[in-house]
Amino acid sequence: MSRLPGTALRQSRGLWTSVNTARPAFRNTLLSSTRHASSSSPQHAQSFLTSRASLAAFSCLTVGSIAWYTQLYGTLPFIGEVSANSPAEDGLHPVAYPWSHKGWFDSFDHASIRRGYQVYREVCAACHSLDRIAWRNLVGVSHTVDEVKAMAEEIEYEDGPDAEGQMFQRPGKLSDYMPPPYPNEEAARAGNAGALPPDLSLIIKARHGGADYVFSLLTGYFDPPAGVQIREGMNYNPYFPGGAISMARVLFDGVVEYADGTPATTSQMAKDVVTFLNWAAEPEHDERKQIGIKAVIIFSSLFALSIYLKRHKWTTIKSRKIIYNPPN
Amino acid sequence: MGLADAFYNSIVRRNSIYVSSIFAGAFAFGVGLDLGVSSFWDRWNRGRQWKDIRAKYSEAASE
DSSP: OTTSOTTHHHHHHHHHHHHHHHHHHHHHHHHHHHHGGGTTHHHHHHHHHHSHHHHHHHHHHHHHHHHHHHHHHSSOTTSOOOOSOOHHHHOOOOOOOOOTTOSTTOOOOHHHHHHHHHHHHHTGGGTOOOTTOBHHHHBTTTBOHHHHHHHHHTSEEEEOOOTTSOOEEEEOOTTSBOOOSSSSHHHHHHHTTTOOOOOOTTHHHHSTTHHHHHHHHHHOOOOOOTTOOOOTTOEEOTTSTTSEESSOOOOOTTSSOOTTOOOOOHHHHHHHHHHHHHHHHOTTHHHHHHHHHHHHHHHHHHHHHHHHHHHHHHHHHHTOOOOOOOOO | OHHHHHHIIIIISSHHHHHHHHHHHHHHHHHHHHHHHHHHHHHHTTTTSHHHHHHHHHHHHHO
């Protein structure tokens, strides 16, 4: 590379255009000399297009691609779908909220994760488990080691067996997972009029609309509109598909008291708990975005480099001139 | 041309030096990119990360 003067590339482009204009003439002579050899080709093409085999092949191709499309996307393109579902039965679309971690370069707001943990612990943990989060996961994210140790120790875990084969109770450790509110699914259903409160570890990933949906759900309890019947023990929430949800409204202004002085309004608590649940579903989030920045930087400079190298290697070929001297 | 010649004569000529400068260059580039990206990240997200709010809680715990 160092041997080539900087103007070589620019010069080669000028040459390239002059070669180009010379080319059509060259091609024409080639074509005219071969034309009469393939004079039967139009007829040949005709019979190929009208043959039974090609009819069958095109039919198979059409049927196959339609089948493939419907299997991939469920419906045919450009054809309206008939559905018995009303928009209410699919649930209202949530608004896209400006989450503090929404942008490409935005990390989670860890003060919000800390408040959200408090809301989860004091409100949601009465019904919802958080299976996939261990105490140690909170360390360095929302709490210090000492705080997490103290919180874990307040909870009794069953361990064992000991030397006599007995199970025993011991205080929690950093490596223990978040305790479930109910021992099993049946107990959870029995405590909630037959409805199972889902585990919240991955709920943000498990619902269409993610964080926006859960926020809308928590803040979206209204009186049912005229004509909508809600069964005893159910609650009206337009964001929940079907509109009737077994979970009653749980967030009211002042349900928790934040240590950092943030006013605990309904929407503030909903925002905090959803940020916390979003962290629980994507604990790798902050690191992932940083690696993404590095990957984009490295791969785009490698891409630019490869374009430069390709043009550099091709200059000799592109600026080559082929001259045909017919023998006299 | 001067720079390219200097580069060629001092680094490319001996394979041992060439290879080891590639490794050293890759290492330095990796460290530099990490430092650059994380300083940008910390500036962009100032006040939001755990290290920005940690001081409040570790002091409270030790008191």
